[in-house]
Amino acid sequence: MEYEKLLDEADEKNIDVIEMKFKGNIKGLYCNNTIAINQNIKTNAEKVCILAEEIGHHYTSSGNILEQSNVINIKQEKIARNWAYKKLVGITSIIQAYKNGIRNKYELAEFLNVTEEFLDEALTYYKNKYGLFYTIDNYIIYFDPLAILEKF
Numbered sequence: 702m703e704y705e706k707l708l709d710e711a712d713e714k715n716i717d718v719i720e721m722k723f724k725g726n727i728k729g730l731y732c733n734n735t736i737a738i739n740q741n742i743k744t745n746a747e748k749v750c751i752l753a754e755e756i757g758h759h760y761t762s763s764g765n766i767l768e769q770s771n772v773i774n775i776k777q778e779k780i781a782r783n784w785a786y787k788k789l790v791g792i793t794s795i796i797q798a799y800k801n802g803i804r805n806k807y808e809l810a811e812f813l814n815v816t817e818e819f820l821d822e823a824l825t826y827y828k829n830k831y832g833l834f835y836t837i838d839n840y841i842i843y844f845d846p847l848a849i850l851e852k853f
Contacts, residue, residue, distance in 0.1 A: 702789055702814055704745055707752045711736065716759055718752065731758035746810070749789065750819040757784030783826055789815050790823035796840050799849040806847055 711718050720740040729751040730737045736755040742748050758781040790813055798812045810820040827835065828844035835842045841850045 702749060702753070704749050704752065704814075707749060707756065711752070711756055711759075714756075714759065716756065729755045731755040731762070734759070744816070746814050746816050746819075749814050750785065750816055753785035753788050754781055757781035757788070760784060782822075786819075786823035786826045789813060790820060792827070792835060792837055792842065795842055796837070796849065799840070799851075809847070 708718055715734060717735045718738065719735065720738045722741065723737075723739045728739045728742060728747075736752065736759075738748060738751055738755070742751065758777075761780045761784055762777045794813060795809070798809050801812065803809050803812050806817060806820060806824075810817045813820065815823075824844045824847060827842075831844070833843060833845065835844070839852045841852065843849070
């Protein structure tokens with residue numbers, strides 16, 4: 702997904718998105734319908750991943766969850782991250798990539814405009830949710846190692 706499309710989605714939901722400098726290693730924050738993205742993020746793919754997760758916080762989180770030693774906050778962080786996985790690396794998107802000739806994880810990450818790390822985490826999410834594979838329509842998606850089989 703393109704960064705601009707996510708910005709449009711945020712705008713439609715009345716979420717302001719600003720890019721600014723952060724101290725430390727914070728990449729993004731969400732608070733009161735405003736998302737701040739670290740302007741030092743180098744790649745468009747990483748910005749997409751960060752913005753999707755922060756939009757996920759808009760839909761799934763409540764309160765201040767910055768303190769990550771709190772189990773409830775950790776769960777909210779995970780739920781927002783899972784929302785981003787489904788948004789950017791949806792099962793049907795994986796099949797669409799296969800139909801477009803994508804045959805490895807590097808190409809898939811590029812096709813989906815996500816980082817390879819984010820893609821790996823998304824595939825792990827699906828593996829934990831569905832098991833080793835998922836069947837949809839005429840396709841079987843294996844998550845580890847990534848493979849897509851078309852049934853005839």
